[in-house]
Amino acid sequence: MYLKAISIQNYRNLEPVSMALGQGFWAVLGENGQGKSNLLEAVSVLCMGRSRKADRDRDLVRFGESFMRLEGRFSREQRGDLESVVRVSEEGKELLLFGSAVTRLAKFIGEASCVLFNSNDVEMVLGEPSGHRLFLNEALGQVNQAYLFDLGRCRRALEQKNRALKDVRKGYAPASSIGIWDTQLSQHGGRVCARRDAFLRRLGDEAARLYTRLSGGAEELETRYAPSAGMPDDPQRWTEQIAERIAERKQDEILRGIALVGPQRDDFTMTLDGADVRSFASRGQARTAALALRLAQCRIAFEDTGEWPIVLLDDVFAELDVSRRQLVAELAGEAQQVFASSASESDLPSEMQPAARVIRVCRGSIAIEENAGAVQA
């Protein structure tokens, strides 16, 4: 899959631009603070319908403007071309596919797909379970619409349950009123957990393989699902597993007025030769683990959809040594289209440099520069 053309209006600090793009490597160059990350983020928003970074869609609108609009034309091998639009204004967000409004994010995500790598991935690897869940939801949601649907239902059940718990704690409702929400949460949560479990097994295997290549076989990376309800003995019994754990913690939940068991508290752990990455990994090891996870995300998207997502490498090369740069370029190079941003061209791996066309970003202005040795679109 690749982006054939993009048009950007009032997106963060970017000047309005419409440009034709093509397959291959694109180097996105410019000094710091010019808008390189914003450009890569814009591409990811066109695929995912939202930004990983922005808490509110409104943050994507250029300061002082009332709306922003992104439009992309994608070439897809499997499902034909795609036209998508993301528009954010004071009235909210609009998502369009082929000009028709899509009301559910779940139906938008996955139509075009990309994987954004950036330095926050290291924080994700080392950080809170919530970051791990975000990663999981993005990577799995991208290839599985039904997962997003289940997740949405699960969240709604959780919100209702938490409210019911508070009502019970304050004495507004009898304890028996929580049961129907427990059932909803464990039913939909059970499906969410089953999908997470299956996905993390595949992702973990890929990531382990990739980690070995990236680290030159230094250590072994293991990725394991850590569901808040614990693992059921029988993979068919997720719903029962969650329901049983909820039942055990019922008093606690009422006392605290909040649900303590369910997919909203899941995590996954990573270990290097058995040592927890969060507590023991060096920054370099964590970075390699993050790269392995993101590359694994790409590979699984390829396996499940039959095509490589667009790869967005936001400032990832500067932190890597030369051999690692080459390897990442090689692994990511399986994609039809790669955008790699950097403040200095010399940080880009040498095998990318001659083949890349350059997008120059300067104070929000974007211009395509044809390199001397550039290949055609």
Place this chain on the structure above:
Amino acid sequence: MPSYFTRPLSKLVGELEKLPGVGPKSAQRLAFHILRLTAEEVESLSQAILEAKEHVRACSICYNYSDQDTCEICRDARRDRSLLCVVADARDLVAFERTSEYKGLYHVLQGVISPMDGVGPEMLRIRELQKRIAEDGFQEIIVATNPTIEGDATAMYLAAILKPLGLKVSRIAHGMPVGGDLDYADQATLVQSLEWRREM
């Protein structure tokens, strides 16, 4: 409200905006449309609103809207009195009636259980439902709440209190739209239609 409207106009826009599904823009459009109507047309619109409010009430048996103490459906001798379909809202009843397939009676809950909206089971017409069931000898209760989290939870709540009465309690199936094209149905709908599959 925007000061560039004269007061009576901005009041009208404000009232219209309070209606569900009407945003500021549609409220303006409606208000300007109303101003273009003749005095008789406006009179007839406002009369219709007042009369509906004055004469329409809930049927004392099923809680459907009615202009009499009991609604037409409850009074209709040809309806099958062994079947009771429980819906959340009078609009759902209308949807069933449009099909002209269902011949039983209804019970309108007037909502679904939703702690987030402050709606507990005691605020719905559930006690009335229990009383009807105890007195009226139904053979089957069809729970036809929507397949939302709240609709499902409400159905579950009802099943828990109705099943012990030894009645047949069923839930309407959800999933593939009839005549739906498998290719175009989204994954979630397909998954659901698999889950709700029935034996043939």
